Amino acid sequence: xxxxxxxxxxxxxxxxxxxxxxxxxxxxxxxxxxxxxxxxxxxxxxxxxxxxxxxxxxxxxxxxxxxxxxxxxxxxxxxxxxxxxxxxxxxxxxxxxxxxxxxxxxxxxxxxxxxxxxxxxxxxxxxxxxxxxxxxxxxxxxxxxxxxxxxxxxxxxxxxxxxxxxxxxxxxxxxxxxxxxxxxxxxxxxxxxxxxxxxxxxxxxxxxxxxxxxxxxxxxxxxxxxxxxxxxxxxxxxxxxxxxxxxxxxxxxxxxxxxxxxxxxxx
Amino acid sequence: xxxxxxxxxxxxxxxxxxxxxxxxxxxxxxxxxxxxxxxxxxxxxxxxxxxxxxxxxxxxxxxxxxxxxxxxxxxxxxxxxxxxxxxxxxxxxxxxxxxxxxxxxxxxxxxxxxxxxxxxxxxxxxxxxxxxxxxxxxxxxxxxxxxxxxxxxxxxxxxxxxxxxxxxxxxxxxxxxxxxxxxxxx
Numbered sequence: 001x002x003x004x005x006x007x008x009x010x011x012x013x014x015x016x017x018x019x020x021x022x023x024x025x026x027x028x029x030x031x032x033x034x035x036x037x038x039x040x041x042x043x044x045x046x047x048x049x050x051x052x053x054x055x056x057x058x059x060x061x062x063x064x065x066x067x068x069x070x071x072x073x074x075x076x077x078x079x080x081x082x083x084x085x086x087x088x089x090x091x092x093x094x095x096x097x098x099x100x101x102x103x104x105x106x107x108x109x110x111x112x113x114x115x116x117x118x119x120x121x122x123x124x125x126x127x128x129x130x131x132x133x134x135x136x137x138x139x140x141x142x143x144x145x146x147x148x149x150x151x152x153x154x155x156x157x158x159x160x161x162x163x164x165x166x167x168x169x170x171x172x173x174x175x176x177x178x179x180x181x182x183x184x185x186x187x188x189x190x191x192x193x194x195x196x197x198x199x200x201x202x203x204x205x206x207x208x209x210x211x212x213x214x215x216x217x218x219x220x221x222x223x224x225x226x227x228x229x230x231x232x233x234x235x236x237x238x239x240x241x242x243x244x245x246x247x248x249x250x251x252x253x254x255x256x257x258x259x260x261x262x263x264x265x266x267x
Numbered sequence: 268x269x270x271x272x273x274x275x276x277x278x279x280x281x282x283x284x285x286x287x288x289x290x291x292x293x294x295x296x297x298x299x300x301x302x303x304x305x306x307x308x309x310x311x312x313x314x315x316x317x318x319x320x321x322x323x324x325x326x327x328x329x330x331x332x333x334x335x336x337x338x339x340x341x342x343x344x345x346x347x348x349x350x351x352x353x354x355x356x357x358x359x360x361x362x363x364x365x366x367x368x369x370x371x372x373x374x375x376x377x378x379x380x381x382x383x384x385x386x387x388x389x390x391x392x393x394x395x396x397x398x399x400x401x402x403x404x405x406x407x408x409x410x411x412x413x414x415x416x417x418x419x420x421x422x423x424x425x426x427x428x429x430x431x432x433x434x435x436x437x438x439x440x441x442x443x444x445x446x447x448x449x450x451x452x453x
Contacts, residue, residue, distance in 0.1 A: 097335025097371060103324040105339065105367065112364035120358040127355075191354060198349025259351070260433075263313050 116191075123188045130184035134256065137181050140174035141249050148242060153228055164225065171221060171245075178214050178252075202258035206251045213248025220244055296376065297453040298336065300325025301412065304447040305340055307421070309347075310439040318347035318356065325448065329376045338448070339369040342392075359431050360393045368392040370419075379413075382406055388419060397425040404446065411451045419444040 100110050147170050150163030196204055220241035224234045234241070303323040309316040322344035327336040342362035347353055357363060371389040378384070384406055388399040404417035422440045423430045430437035 097373070098326040098328055098337040100337070100339055100367065100369065102326050103337065103339055105324065109341065110367050112361075112366050114364055117358075117361055117364035120354070120363050124355060124358045192350065194350060196350050198347075198352065200349060200351035203351075260313070264315050265313060 119189050120191055123191055126184045126188035130181055130188065133177060133181040133184065137174060137177040138253070138256070140170050140177055141252060144170040144174045145245065145249050148245065152234070161229075164228070168221070168225065171218060175214055175218050178210075182211070199258045199261050203255050206255040206258065209251035210248050210255060213244055213251065217241065217245045217248055296327075296329040296334070298325075298327030298329070298334070298450050299453050300338060300448055300450055302449040303338070303340075304445075305345075306445040306447075307345065307442050308445070309442055311433055312436055313433060316347050316352065318345040318353065320344040320346070323448070325450070327450070329379075332376045334374045334376050334379060336372050336374065337369060339367050342366055342368055355431060360426070360428055362393075365392070365394045380406075380408060384415065384417075390419065390421065390425075392421075393426040393428050395426040397421070413450045413452075415446065415448045415450065417446050419446060 101107075144167060147163065147167040151167040153160070153164075195201075220238050223236075223238035224241045227234050227238055300323060302321075303325065304319060304321055305323055306317050306319045309318070320340045323338055323340035325336065325338040327334050329335075342360055343353070343357055343366065345353065345356065347356070369391045371391075372386045374384065374386065382405065384404040386402050386404060388402050390397045390399065399419060399421075402417060402419055404415050407414045421442050421444050423438070423442055424440055430440065432438070
């Protein structure tokens with residue numbers, strides 16, 4: 001019974017010793033790989049077996065971690081803030097890793113359309129003209145409103161038509177420019193069928209006031225003009241000309257403000 | 268004597284085994300973005316605008332001690348409260364042609380639980396790629412949820428975007444993006 005016991009004890013010692021050597025060598029190699037110790041250093045430290053382990057770890061070739069601060073400063077760049085933008089490929093995160101499809105995005109969602117972009121560009125271009133013309137139109141609208149003060153005949157003097165003609169000219173210009181402005185908004189391609197949100201919603205609601213107003217105002221103005229020219233006092237529906245014009249001008253101004261609101265002046 | 272030497276060998280082997288255990292590579296891990304709020308801020312002498320998206324998707328994959336993260340959001344998902352402005356933003360940023368804004372970053376797996384994360388970001392937006400180094404994010408961990416907040420110092424010129432104008436005055440170049448995300452390991 002004693003002889004087998006000795007044999008077992010001997011084998012156990014041999015196995016434990018072998019295990020310890022393997023563990024120590026293996027751990028050393030791993031530490032060298034993970035702490036960035038050069039293989040040569042690892043070789044010197046752990047002898048022949050260490051060389052084999054280091055070579056094995058090299059073959060696995062773990063991806064390099066980024067070295068942001070060192071790389072940037074070596075390149076002579078000064079990092080003045082906590083973060084910095086770099087146009088170059090310094091410290092580039094990997095192109096590997098998850099892809100857009102891994103996130104559940106379909107090609108239809110990730111692939112763009114040049115045609116659709118062109119449509120949006122056209123829309124923006126037309127709406128920019130709409131905006132510019134709309135702002136310019138404020139001038140003849142305001143001028144027509146101001147010149148309205150001299151349009152009615154003074155104390156029955158129906159022969160003086162100069163100020164009335166000026167008012168008509170300014171009003172006609174305002175209507176023509178308004179039509180041109182509206183045409184750009186109407187002809188701009190529609191790219192979304194979702195309901196409007198925000199200021200543009202009010203901008204669109206106000207169309208229901210100033211668009212009919214821009215049609216009615218010159219009609220009523222023409223009627224009033226004819227009545228005055230025939231020596232009559234302005235009467236009937238034509239007497240609503242000024243009221244309709246004021247409502248139209250006010251709603252037009254509100255439509256401009258609606259797309260500009262809220263304004264936070266900060267220079 | 269033999270028993271003593273055996274005991275000594277056993278005692279010596281214990282720390283070695285412990286050392287081996289500590290150096291064992293951390294098992295592979297996958298991270299998922301649970302909730303997100305991305306908010307860009309646009310500044311103009313007459314307007315201050317914030318556009319927010321809650322539609323970002325994100326995933327992180329950890330392998331061999333390194334974690335690669337990807338966060339992506341549709342450009343059209345940013346809502347500034349004005350549909351016309353949002354459409355204009357999509358047009359200006361070429362969002363119909365490049366409908367996704369994506370951010371890639373790599374972090375060491377060992378540092379994922381740190382209260383601050385120093386990230387090098389690769390942002391793909393408007394058909395251009397910009398790199399932002401050392402963007403600091405704050406992290407708070409509640410159980411399995413990792414709550415990340417920070418600001419990406421993006422600018423319009425980084426992505427070669429023509430700055431939109433209002434009354435002929437262009438918007439400011441800086442369009443910082445506030446990030447508020449909740450991640451969890453799967």
